[in-house]
Amino acid sequence: MASPKLVGLSGSLRNEATNTKLLREAARLFGDNDYTQLDINFPLYDADDEAEHGVPAAVQKAADQIAAADAVIISTPEYNKGPSGALKNALDWISRAEGSPWNGKPVAVMSAAAGRAGGERAQMILRGFMVPFRPRILQGPEIHLADSSNQFDENGHLTGEIYVKELTQLMKSLRDMI
Secondary structure: OOOOEEEEEEOOOOOOOHHHHHHHHHHHHHOOOEEEEOOOOOOOOOHHHHHHHOOOHHHHHHHHHHHHOOEEEEEEOOEOOEOOHHHHHHHHHHOOOOOOOOOOOEEEEEEEOOOOOOOHHHHHHHHHHHHHHOOEEOOOOOEEEOOHHHOEOOOOOEOOHHHHHHHHHHHHHHHHHO
């Protein structure tokens, strides 16, 4: 049997962002899988641009990757009490692509942020953003990685025992949902 296909969507565009590290760690803790990180460095959504040029190829590629995945993991930072603009823009663009890639798709949501709440508000808002797409979002355990820049070792592995335990449980639940 082939390894499950996991797609990761980081709400941060930085290569070494803690949300990107959290996704990589989630994929590692998931166990055997074929992991792909989406590139969401899309232009700002503009309906006039879409009408003139259509959906950008990079957006359709991301939508196709979601559709082909067995499950998706999303990690959002918290900027000004909400998800990043890059993440919201990506969700808006992907909603315009052909097909309904999110419909019925198992999705695990998490957050990493510098603050002590670990992006809890951003994650709650992100869950609301996902409702129109009709995925199957896991309800827990909730992963809110606080003080995120201090939670990874030099190999990119989580150092906090409680975070490792909860993320392992979330990934087991995602595997079971597949």
